[in-house]
Amino acid sequence: MQSAAASPLLQTFAITKTYPGVTALDGVDFELRSGEVHVLFGENGAGKSTLISILAGANQPSAGQIFYRGAPVTLHSVHDARDLGISAVFQEFSLIPQMTVEENLFLGAEHTRGGFVDRARIRREALSILDELGFALRPEQRVDRLTRAEQQMVEIAKAFRSELSVLILDEPTASLTSYETDHLFELIGQLTKRGVGIVYITHRMAEIRRIGDRITVLRDGRYIDTVEARSASEDDLVRLMTGRVIGGVFPTLDLPKPGAPVLEVRGLTTSDETVVDASVTVSAGEIVGMAGLVGSGKSELLQACFGAVPIASGSVRLKGQDVTGNSPRRNIRAGFLYLPADRRNEGLMMMRSVRENVALTALDILPFSNGHLLHRSAEAATVTALAEKLHLSPPRIERSVDQFSGGNQQKVMLARSLTRAYDLIVFDEPTVGVDVGTRASIYEFIVELARTGTAIILISSDLPEILNLTTRAYVFYRGRVQTELQADHLTEENVLAHFFERETA
Ligand SMILES: Nc1ncnc2c1ncn2[C@@H]1O[C@H](COP(=O)(O)OP(=O)(O)OP(=O)(O)O)[C@@H](O)[C@H]1O
Numbered sequence: 046m047q048s049a050a051a052s053p054l055l056q057t058f059a060i061t062k063t064y065p066g067v068t069a070l071d072g073v074d075f076e077l078r079s080g081e082v083h084v085l086f087g088e089n090g091a092g093k094s095t096l097i098s099i100l101a102g103a104n105q106p107s108a109g110q111i112f113y114r115g116a117p118v119t120l121h122s123v124h125d126a127r128d129l130g131i132s133a134v135f136q137e138f139s140l141i142p143q144m145t146v147e148e149n150l151f152l153g154a155e156h157t158r159g160g161f162v163d164r165a166r167i168r169r170e171a172l173s174i175l176d177e178l179g180f181a182l183r184p185e186q187r188v189d190r191l192t193r194a195e196q197q198m199v200e201i202a203k204a205f206r207s208e209l210s211v212l213i214l215d216e217p218t219a220s221l222t223s224y225e226t227d228h229l230f231e232l233i234g235q236l237t238k239r240g241v242g243i244v245y246i247t248h249r250m251a252e253i254r255r256i257g258d259r260i261t262v263l264r265d266g267r268y269i270d271t272v273e274a275r276s277a278s279e280d281d282l283v284r285l286m287t288g289r290v291i292g293g294v295f296p297t298l299d300l301p302k303p304g305a306p307v308l309e310v311r312g313l314t315t316s317d318e319t320v321v322d323a324s325v326t327v328s329a330g331e332i333v334g335m336a337g338l339v340g341s342g343k344s345e346l347l348q349a350c351f352g353a354v355p356i357a358s359g360s361v362r363l364k365g366q367d368v369t370g371n372s373p374r375r376n377i378r379a380g381f382l383y384l385p386a387d388r389r390n391e392g393l394m395m396m397r398s399v400r401e402n403v404a405l406t407a408l409d410i411l412p413f414s415n416g417h418l419l420h421r422s423a424e425a426a427t428v429t430a431l432a433e434k435l436h437l438s439p440p441r442i443e444r445s446v447d448q449f450s451g452g453n454q455q456k457v458m459l460a461r462s463l464t465r466a467y468d469l470i471v472f473d474e475p476t477v478g479v480d481v482g483t484r485a486s487i488y489e490f491i492v493e494l495a496r497t498g499t500a501i502i503l504i505s506s507d508l509p510e511i512l513n514l515t516t517r518a519y520v521f522y523r524g525r526v527q528t529e530l531q532a533d534h535l536t537e538e539n540v541l542a543h544f545f546e547r548e549t550a
């Protein structure tokens with residue numbers, strides 16, 4: 046018999062999870078060794094998040110067995126899992142917005158002294174966790190005042206409040222800056238040295254290369270293979286994931302000459318000074334990149350133009366008309382759409398159907414409505430066609446959005462830009478959490494829009510995306526436009542040089 050020390054840290058046998066009409070997992074075997082980073086890889090909807098929610102006790106399997114250090118266990122709740130040292134950071138956050146960072150950190154595990162919550166101890170331990178992780182957060186900050194990246198840090202910090210044996214991370218770097226990502230990876234290195242096993246979900250090849258030891262590939266809820274990260278090529282992984290060979294991810298950029306200016310921003314400063322004195326111009330049929338770190342002001346500038354962030358000074362013109370300070374609703378009617386990165390907080394109504402969510406931006410626009418009367422069938426037909434175009438999986442538009450996988454929720458957001466013609470569409474991090482195959486169709490689709498004369502702005506922290514999909518880019522640093530890079534000058538070296546520049550100048 047195997048000794049406990051030689052058994053894997055965590056193991057599953059034939060885990061199955063069914064929802065009405067969907068088999069999310071179908072007899073999946075998985076093995077996590079102590080001290081390894083084990084990557085879960087697969088298309089949107091493959092079952093990755095479902096598997097880890099079962100490993101973390103948040104979800105119960107319909108059939109199958111979990112073993113912890115060689116012994117069978119049943120995890121009725123996340124508390125059961127945490128008692129074994131298994132902690133997870135999920136794709137969708139579980140923070141209470143009205144509470145502070147420290148209250149969230151110790152929620153359900155408050156230290157008490159003589160029947161009272163021991164605030165001093167909570168503060169002390171919160172500070173020490175945040176310090177160990179190198180996260181620049183204050184324990185007394187309210188969570189709803191934090192950015193998405195900061196909220197993610199709180200989620201990660203939560204996993205560290207007790208002794209860890211298994212840490213599960215579902216696309217943790219999706220909204221972290223490269224500095225924060227480096228820090229997280231350093232931390233993962235320290236944990237694996239101590240024998241902690243890491244289950245890591247990502248769609249990013251570079252991350253797999255950097256920290257992965259082994260990779261398990263899932264497809265349509267089934268186990269496909271487990272391979273060594275060192276020896277598996279990118280092509281191998283994509284083939285295992287999709288069951289087919291996929292050509293280049295980026296389409297060729299054969300765009301006609303740009304037309305008239307659609308968006309003209311002059312000297313814009315936001316009230317909170319997240320953007321200072323920014324001037325940009327975008328013309329019809331162009332794809333213009335906005336590059337820079339998270340928090341550099343690139344998102345905030347377009348949110349301000351759209352009417353979602355107050356403007357202190359400067360002007361915004363849309364097709365020659367002054368639209369400075371106009372509401373998002375007016376801007377949408379005028380042909381300007383901004384698609385946010387944060388689908389849960391800003392974008393989607395999670396309890397409503399795909400159809401309703403997609404139709405939302407188009408409610409007072411034909412063919413969806415005629416005064417007060419909504420054309421239900423026209424709406425359904427349009428949304429069905431869009432779902433097909435973006436490979437929504439499963440393709441059921443009457444299902445509520447919260448029943449779709451993370452990447453498929455992202456597709457629902459994107460489908461909104463297709464319900465009618467716009468003059469200007471801003472895509473804010475459109476491919477975060479989206480698998481390789483779908484990414485290719487999203488890029489294709491963006492280029493197609495530009496070809497028909499739509500002015501496109503692509504806000505992205507992903508450098509390859511900026512380099513391959515835009516003809517011109519502005520690089521932001523600390524709220525200011527550092528530089529504008531044209532065609533030949535749009536190189537990795539040049540963009541990176543302006544990411545951090547002029548700290549001392
Ligand atoms: N609560 C639910 N009700 C019904 N179906 C669900 C529910 N949660 C997940 N599913 C389905 O289970 C399947 C697997 O979803 P899961 O979230 O595990 O995918 P994933 O691999 O994490 O994808 P992504 O990369 O997009 O995050 C999907 O088809 C999804 O629609």
Ligand SMILES: [Mg+2]
Nearest residue numbers: 094136450451
């Ligand atoms: Mg997922």
